[in-house]
Amino acid sequence: MALAPLFPAWAKSGSHGLHSLAGQPGVLSGDNIEVSVGQSAFRLGKKTGHAYTINGTLPGPLIRLREGQNVKLVVRNTLDEDTSVHWHGMLLPFHMDGVPGVSYPGIGPGESFTYEFPMKQHGTYWYHSHTGHQEQRGVYGAIVIEPKTSAVTADHDQVVILSDWTDENPAEVQRTLLRGSEWYSYRKRTMQSLLGAYRAGKLGDYFDREKALVPPMDLSDVAYDAFLMNGLRRLKLPGKPGETVRVRLINAGAASYFYLDAANGPLKVVSADGQDVQPFDQKRLLMGPAETYDILVKVPADGTWELRATAQDGSGSVSAWIGEGSPHEAAPPPPPGLYGMNAYLTSILDQLDPEPGAKESDRPLSPYSKMRAAKPHPVASSHRELTLKLTGDMIRYEWTFDGIDPHEAEAIKVKEGETIRVRLVNNTMMHHPIHFHGHFFRLVNEEDKDAATSPLKHTVDVPPMSVRTIEFTANEGQGDWLIHCHLLYHHITGMIRTIRVTAADGAEPPHAAATHSMPTTYAWGQASFTTASATGFATIQSGRDNLNFRWEEGMRQGDGHERELSYSRYLSTRLTLLAGYRFDNMDGGRDGPFAGASFRLPYFVDLGLTQQSGGETRGTLMKSLQLTDRLSLDLGYRYGRNTGSSASADLRYLLTKNFSLTAGYSSDFGAGVGVLTRF
Numbered sequence: 001m002a003l004a005p006l007f008p009a010w011a012k013s014g015s016h017g018l019h020s021l022a023g024q025p026g027v028l029s030g031d032n033i034e035v036s037v038g039q040s041a042f043r044l045g046k047k048t049g050h051a052y053t054i055n056g057t058l059p060g061p062l063i064r065l066r067e068g069q070n071v072k073l074v075v076r077n078t079l080d081e082d083t084s085v086h087w088h089g090m091l092l093p094f095h096m097d098g099v100p101g102v103s104y105p106g107i108g109p110g111e112s113f114t115y116e117f118p119m120k121q122h123g124t125y126w127y128h129s130h131t132g133h134q135e136q137r138g139v140y141g142a143i144v145i146e147p148k149t150s151a152v153t154a155d156h157d158q159v160v161i162l163s164d165w166t167d168e169n170p171a172e173v174q175r176t177l178l179r180g181s182e183w184y185s186y187r188k189r190t191m192q193s194l195l196g197a198y199r200a201g202k203l204g205d206y207f208d209r210e211k212a213l214v215p216p217m218d219l220s221d222v223a224y225d226a227f228l229m230n231g232l233r234r235l236k237l238p239g240k241p242g243e244t245v246r247v248r249l250i251n252a253g254a255a256s257y258f259y260l261d262a263a264n265g266p267l268k269v270v271s272a273d274g275q276d277v278q279p280f281d282q283k284r285l286l287m288g289p290a291e292t293y294d295i296l297v298k299v300p301a302d303g304t305w306e307l308r309a310t311a312q313d314g315s316g317s318v319s320a321w322i323g324e325g326s327p328h329e330a331a332p333p334p335p336p337g338l339y340g341m342n343a344y345l346t347s348i349l350d351q352l353d354p355e356p357g358a359k360e361s362d363r364p365l366s367p368y369s370k371m372r373a374a375k376p377h378p379v380a381s382s383h384r385e386l387t388l389k390l391t392g393d394m395i396r397y398e399w400t401f402d403g404i405d406p407h408e409a410e411a412i413k414v415k416e417g418e419t420i421r422v423r424l425v426n427n428t429m430m431h432h433p434i435h436f437h438g439h440f441f442r443l444v445n446e447e448d449k450d451a452a453t454s455p456l457k458h459t460v461d462v463p464p465m466s467v468r469t470i471e472f473t474a475n476e477g478q479g480d481w482l483i484h485c486h487l488l489y490h491h492i493t494g495m496i497r498t499i500r501v502t503a504a505d506g507a508e509p510p511h512a513a514a515t516h517s518m519p520t521t522y523a524w525g526q527a528s529f530t531t532a533s534a535t536g537f538a539t540i541q542s543g544r545d546n547l548n549f550r551w552e553e554g555m556r557q558g559d560g561h562e563r564e565l566s567y568s569r570y571l572s573t574r575l576t577l578l579a580g581y582r583f584d585n586m587d588g589g590r591d592g593p594f595a596g597a598s599f600r601l602p603y604f605v606d607l608g609l610t611q612q613s614g615g616e617t618r619g620t621l622m623k624s625l626q627l628t629d630r631l632s633l634d635l636g637y638r639y640g641r642n643t644g645s646s647a648s649a650d651l652r653y654l655l656t657k658n659f660s661l662t663a664g665y666s667s668d669f670g671a672g673v674g675v676l677t678r679f
Contacts, residue, residue: 025057025141025230029064031071037085037107037129037139038078052079052129052137058231059161059252060127060141067122067148076112083107083139085115086130086437088290089274089458090143092117094479094501097437099130101517102480102498106131122147123274124248124292126161132519133170136254136488144248145274151374152270154246154296158237160320162249162287162309164256165226171519174489176657177221177397178541179524181678183657185216186629187223188315192216192338193626202339209341210603213573215394217344217429217464219313219336221489222255227311227318235320237307239299245322246270247295247307251287254488257312257431257461259363260285260293261330263305268296269367273457275440276374282367283360284333286312288433288461290486291366299323306330312431334362341429348463366461368443376452379442380419380473386412390462390485390495392428393573395604398544399428399485399495403572405543411500411513412483414474418504421471426462432495433486434468435459441472459486474501478509482516492518494543525679528650528662531555532672544570548580554669560586564594574600582612586668588643590614617641630654634664652676 028035040053054060065071077083084106086098096115100106107113122145129139142159166173176183185191197206209216229235239245251258260267266281271294279296287293287309297307300323308330310317317332337344350358351365392399400406414420421444424434440456446469448454462468484496496516502508525538534553539546550564566580579595596610596618608620618640625633636648650664663673 025059026055026061027064028061031069032074033063033071034074034076035060035085035141036076036078037083037134052134052139054139054141058138059163060139062142062144062159063127065119065143065145067119067145069119071117071119073115074112075107075115077107077109080109082109082131083134084129084131085127085139087115087117087125087127087143088435089123089125089292090117090438091120091440091476092438093477094438094481097481099437099482099516101514102482106517119145121145121274123271123276124159124250124294125274126250126252126292128252130516133174133254133488133492135252136164136166136170136173140252142248142250151276152246152294152296153244155243156239157246157248157294158239159248159250160229160235160237160307161231162251162253162256162258162318163228163231164222164224164253164311165228166222167225170254170488173222174492174519175522175524177489178493178522179678180395180397181657182626183654184221184223185218186654188220188313189629190218190313190315190336190338191626191629193628195628197339200339205340205342207603213600213602213604214341214429217336217338217341218394219431220256220311220315221430221487224256224311224316227253227256227258227309227316229309229318229320233318235318237297237320237322239297239322241299241301241323243299245297245299247297247320249287249293249295251289251291253289256289257433258287258309259312259333260287260295261306261308261310261332262297263307263328263330264298264300269371270294270296272371272455273440273459275456277455278372278374278453280367280370280372282364282370284362284364286364286366286461288366288431288459288486289488290433290435290459291457291461297322302326303328308332312336336363345465348466352463352466365463368455368460369445371443371455372450373453373455377442377456379451380471383419383421383471385421385423387423387425388483388497390424390426390428390432390434392430392490392495394429395573395600396570397489397493398570398573399490399493401495401497406494406496406498407515407543409497411480411498413500413502413506415506416474416478416501416504419471419473421469424460424462424468424470426464426466426468429464430487431464432462432490433459434462434470435482435484435486436470436472436499437482438476439472439474439481441470444469444471474499477501478503479511480509480513484516492520525549526676527679528674528676530662530664530672530674533559533666533669546570548578552668555672556669559669560584560589562586562589566594568598578610584643586643588616588640590616590642592616594618615642618643 040056097103125143128135303325304323307320314335521542523540527536537550563583568578592613594612599607606622634650639645648666653661660676665671
């Protein structure tokens with residue numbers, strides 16, 4: 001299933017970003033605003049391509065509103081597919097929230113939808129598509145809501161939208177992740193291997209991790225081609241010497257956390273997720289996807305000073321510069337350690353529960369412990385508690401809450417006016433930014449002596465193997481509200497749930513509960529052609545279900561073949577059930593139906609057990625070893641009651657995303673060399 005690239009490769013001729021043929025993003029204001037979602041041409045040097053845009057620009061226009069204002073926002077769809085716009089962080093009626101399948105059907109091709117709601121808040125927010133991968137393709141923009149009165153003094157403000165850009169079609173990125181490809185880790189130079197662990201002196205940690213069935217740590221799933229600020233790879237912020245600029249930072253990255261560093265000293269944070277906080281200094285700021293922070297920057301008397309955003313995995317950065325004169329660069333964070341899981345988790349725990357006066361980490365977590373609300377807010381006297389476990393399988397690329405497919409999960413029901421305290425338990429080795437639609441929640445710290453000034457947010461970063469606790473009151477009206485991971489590729493595979501607010505007496509809203517529609521069916525496979533054999537598989541995956549075809553063919557006359565057509569059902573990270581039909585004319589083989597299961601053993605050894613009609617009881621063992629960044633070794637052993645035993649060993653040398661050289665030996669077919677292709 002080959003997909004054409006969404007955009008040509010980035011030019012290396014000094015181009016600093018995406019240049020729209022339709023012009024740079026504008027500013028929209030007033031009580032009646034119209035925007036159009038479509039495709040626009042972009043040019044990079046001599047190459048051109050298309051991206052999804054709003055009003056022809058990437059990012060879309062900045063929307064400036066006023067607290068207390070009533071606004072009508074008309075969104076027109078000029079695409080040949082459905083679209084939507086979600087107003088991220090906004091307090092509004094649920095049917096204006098912009099989530100297809102939950103708050104409305106979405107906006108069909110050639111159609112428009114009018115959102116209408118009052119501005120009940122002020123601050124920095126943003127908007128983006130909630131349809132498929134459109135956010136990654138460019139459908140996002142900023143919202144600034146001016147307060148009735150402001151306690152923060154600044155000469156002017158500037159909006160900076162951070163984002164990540166891939167030249168690939170995002171659907172192809174999703175497919176690559178689902179098929180378990182290590183290509184992105186190789187591109188980012190974050191591949192873990194036996195040789196790498198040996199050189200780092202972490203071979204013991206490497207095998208401890210494998211024994212515990214913990215996949216290699218990965219701070220980001222995708223290898224991006226560029227990181228952008230306001231659609232550019234280098235941004236110049238205006239300002240005169242001595243002026244104070246309020247920089248409104250928005251992380252619109254589809255899958256990227258960023259560290260923010262300033263050359264002229266600590267960042268002074270005055271707002272988070274649109275909510276005013278008591279100003280505090282932060283040397284290095286970690287921003288999760290979907291979060292916003294406002295910082296104050298004083299334009300220096302001389303020199304141009306860098307505000308740098310570095311991807312958390314160290315794979316790239318993007319910068320804004322303020323002032324005039326000789327450049328002063330910001331110091332980037334140290335690169336992440338690829339090995340040493342225990343040390344990594346210990347550093348996280350130390351930051352979640354720091355000792356008094358502890359030094360700020362060089363790679364800090366989000367600064368929630370420093371944040372205090374600028375004004376006290378009400379705190380409920382009682383609450384109901386529930387737990388959501390953040391679960392995932394990096395091998396299959398399956399992400400969920402509580403291990404449940406969202407289409408199989410019932411909505412979490414909350415009575416209007418009820419206060420809920422949610423423990424978000426991250427059982428994975430990745431950060432997850434959890435966003436709750438239509439509400440603000442309080443970050444709960446059991447040792448907090450002043451709960452009335454604990455920070456209010458709409459998105460919270462939950463670090464690996466840790467717990468964050470949030471508390472919200474269902475006071476924004478009855479209806480269905482989404483809670484989900486804002487890593488786009490996690491959200492699409494299933495880390496998403498609906499919270500259904502009922503009447504105070506428990507009566508259901510008049511509309512039926514619905515599930516957010518997401519693209520869930522993908523196909524891929526691989527084939528190896530050597531001088532000894534042709535082997536491979538192809539699969540169609542939809543949620544937890546797979547339709548599989550596997551084949552082995554000998555190249556010599558009389559070698560025979562074995563082919564299987566099967567259905568498999570993924571139950572957990574360790575267990576998959578399967579059933580199908582086997583065609584086998586090799587020694588002792590026969591045609592017939594079979595059923596069985598596969599089990600993931602410690603050290604990521606896959607054990608398969610099947611029973612075929614005619615008495616063929618079969619067991620298989622498979623293990624892959626990453627020897628170096630490019631070189632891997634696949635080992636296999638099979639024993640059948642009728643077919644006897646066979647073994648294989650195959651070396652793979654990675655050339656490109658879709659091709660490897662291969663050489664190996666099979667007791668069934670002998671030694672051979674050739675190529676492996678992934679499709």
